[in-house]
Amino acid sequence: MARVQESVAEPPVYSLMQKFGTLVDGEKEQFDAGMEALKAAMVVVVGNADALQGWTAAEVVKILNPVQGVKFLAAVARFQLQARRWGLEKDAERERMEADDAMF
Template sequence: MPLGTSTINNESSSNSFESFFESWLVHQEHYLDELLHHSNSSSDSDLIDLVSRVLSHYQQYFDHKSIAARNNVFLVFSPPWFTPFERTFLWIAGFKPGLAFRIVANSAGELTADQRRRMEELVRETKAAEREVAEELARVQESVAAPPILEVARREGRKDGEVREAEVVEGLRREMEAVLGKADLLRRKTAEKVVEILSPVQGVTFLAAATQLQLRIRMLGLQKEAEIRTASSGW
């Protein structure tokens, strides 16, 4: 593929997801209003419905992110739709699944003995899964940093070397996409299991705190970018 075509495709993929992401964030703010202003008299069924709709909204994000990864997984690992500040919080192109437990500790209030037992078990399972995914990513990175595969391919002859180089890059792309898929699945499953353990009211409180954290990090990132632009312009 010519370099110019690759660049155009990268920009198209980035712009497409960025457009979706901006729209998704607007809806995220609307859901936050619902989560924060649910009535104390709301029935469990109403709260469960709200939790389900919020989780479905997150699923839309993961679905579109998966499409973006199929177009260019390397772009998703260093997403230009996030500010530099937001990217400092990323673990395999997203928040670390275990962050959910810190949010629970700070927002859900007192847990019952059974909830504590189930949450502690989930913490152990999640940490083990995080290590497994991180180790898999490390293996992929080490395979790239090891022998100069691309240089060897080039020495095989220009035409044949280009084919081999394309095969290496394609293999790397598939492995990176697989790791990302496992990380996103772990993020989604962890949130779902946390909500299953919590009561409907606690589930709403947990999702409200998680959404607030995400939007606060986003806001701070945008503010920092604005400050840098202002400073560089001399104003």
């Protein structure tokens, strides 16, 4: 994750981001290429995080007795559902704010 974050600060991407409003043809292509590379790197980071999460949950369940394992997995499921609900609410709130801003 740190390598991906540092890549945003690399001179080509960062300097193009600074003058985003005044990009010339070649610079826009450079910027787009840099953003695509960053997006691809973030996909890898998220995939690795998902794999680590799954591995960690499996290792924890191995340690627990069956009843504890079921309770743990139920708690993980509740957490994921609540996090998703919260994210959807925040997305809807942001969309409402953007719609309100567009009206004025």
